[in-house]
Amino acid sequence: MSIFNQTPEDYAILFLDMDAFFAKCEQECHADLRGKPVGITPQLVGSGCIIASSYEAKKFGVKVGVTVSEAQRICPQIIIVEANPKLYTVFHKKILAVLQDISPWVSVKSIDEFSLKIPPTERDYFKVMSVGQLIKTRIKQEVGEYTTTTVGIGPNYFLAKMAAETHKPDGLYATNLERIDIDFGKLSLTDLCGIAKGLSRKLKSEGIFDTAQFLAADIKVLRHILGFAGELWWHRLRGYEVDDVQFNRSNIGHSHVLPPEWRSPAKAEHVLHRLVHKVGQRLRNEGFWAKNSYLVINYLDSGVYFDHRKTIPYCDSQTMVNLASEMYQLRDWPGKQILRLSFSVSELVEGKAYPEPLFPEMQRSLHLTRALDRINDKFGRDTIFSAVMLGAQETAPDRIAFGKPIS
Ligand SMILES: [Mg+2]
Structure with missing residues (x-):
């Protein structure tokens, strides 16, 4: 469907x-922090990044993403607390x-x-x-x-x-x-979850300056400005569920919330390749080829990037890696830290219908992919994997399902 x-x-x-979840957890456990400006950082150094602040700190303008020294400058009485993910x-x-x-x-x-x-x-x-x-x-x-x-x-x-x-x-x-x-028409574009500066600039350059105009825009106009993402936005604003699609047989995907040490753009790309590899193995194991490939990136500071590619049916690793890399390279905000990556394929067709790929380079890639799958099936996953995933084999373990936090 x-x-x-x-x-x-x-x-x-x-x-x-x-x-203000992290800050409230700290205030819940340490009564002396209640009612006070609190900033949470993973590293207790001036250059550390504030990943959460209490409402008392927010009042001073201490936003997520500022450095500890910046937070201390804006709000001298702020109490800086080292993040406690276990808590x-x-x-x-x-x-x-x-x-x-x-x-x-x-x-x-x-x-x-x-x-x-x-x-x-x-x-x-x-x-x-x-x-x-x-x-x-x-x-x-x-x-x-x-x-x-x-x-x-x-x-x-x-x-x-x-x-x-x-x-x-x-x-x-x-x-x-x-x-x-009535409820959302007065908001500015960037107040909408998922509309960050890049996307809002794109809309503004085409004459859509606020949420009221965005809501009134024709689906064709949005498709023209944002491509498939525009179609998604048109439906999203009208109550269609496009963000919580149940992944069934017509859709295979994996996503991963990145631990702090994997959030830089370069490291995140390794994790992406790991996800792509897992999606590819499942796609082939279940005997399908895919026509549609999707990448969703949730940035640490709440922006979302979405892209997709419609292609002739494929199931080989190289095509999948190329599509994922291309979408990744074209993302908005290339410098931003990445919190979550999701890669999925849809419009699946039975592999039986496509015994051999159309293009020679895809044929070669498919033969190589099948050989690698056989080795990994025989000797265990990750016996052979793409060099780009080096170090990332353990970053997306199976037990972490869609969107579940790391425990
Ligand atoms: Mg919250």
Whole structure:
């Protein structure tokens, strides 16, 4: 089924975002930090990067991404705390346990973001609002009295996330298909999750200056400006689910949240090749060829880059690596640190229908790929792998499923 072949429905997705999560975890455990400006950094040095700040620090303008010395200049009384990922994982697991006790349809989006699918019979304003309130109350009771949660509800993941984003902190809000203009039309383009400066510049250069104009733009115009991503945006803004596509037989993908030491653009590329390699092995094991290849990059500071390539059916490693590399090289914001990489293929066709590739270079690559698969099947995965993955073999282990944080 095409991702556009849906009928958007109100109150289908509940999105939950913990407020100033890392800072709240620290404030929960260390009462002396409560009510004070706190900045979290992985390295306790002046050049270290602030990865989270408490609401008290945000008031001074301490944003994620500034250096420790910059934060201390903006807010001299700030308390700098070294990040404690183990502690945040403990909180994450407690929150997940509460959610799973409430619903069997929970997805983990990041260490502090979750989404719940609302069953069709429950898609009613009062019902979903009471589920949202229940979640907020139980997290306070069972996870921590100082933690606060913002819950957004909407027809799709994006609109539910926007409903939360515009009601932080400690909010609970449900938007619906009739209210999209009213609720989001006044926002600037970069207020929309997934629209960073590069994309907003592109839209502005074509005469779309604000969210109201973006919402009113014709699908053809968006396709002209942004290509396939434009089609996705048109649907995303109208409640179609294009961000939470269930990966089934018609779609094979892997994604990985990068540990801090793998987030530089050069290292992340190694991880990407590892993901591509895994997707390729699964594609061939399941006997498919792919026509569509997708790359999604989530940047550390919340921008998202999406690209795709439509090709003749293929299943060899070299073609897949080339497509992924090309999309990776063309990404917006090439200097930015990368938090998450997802690579997937879709429009799968039975391999039986394509006994041999059309082009000689693809034939060679396929023969080589099959030989490598046979060696790896016989002697264990990663016996032979592409040199570009050196060191990255362990970075995307199987146990980390889509979007799950590292534990
Ligand atoms: Mg959060």
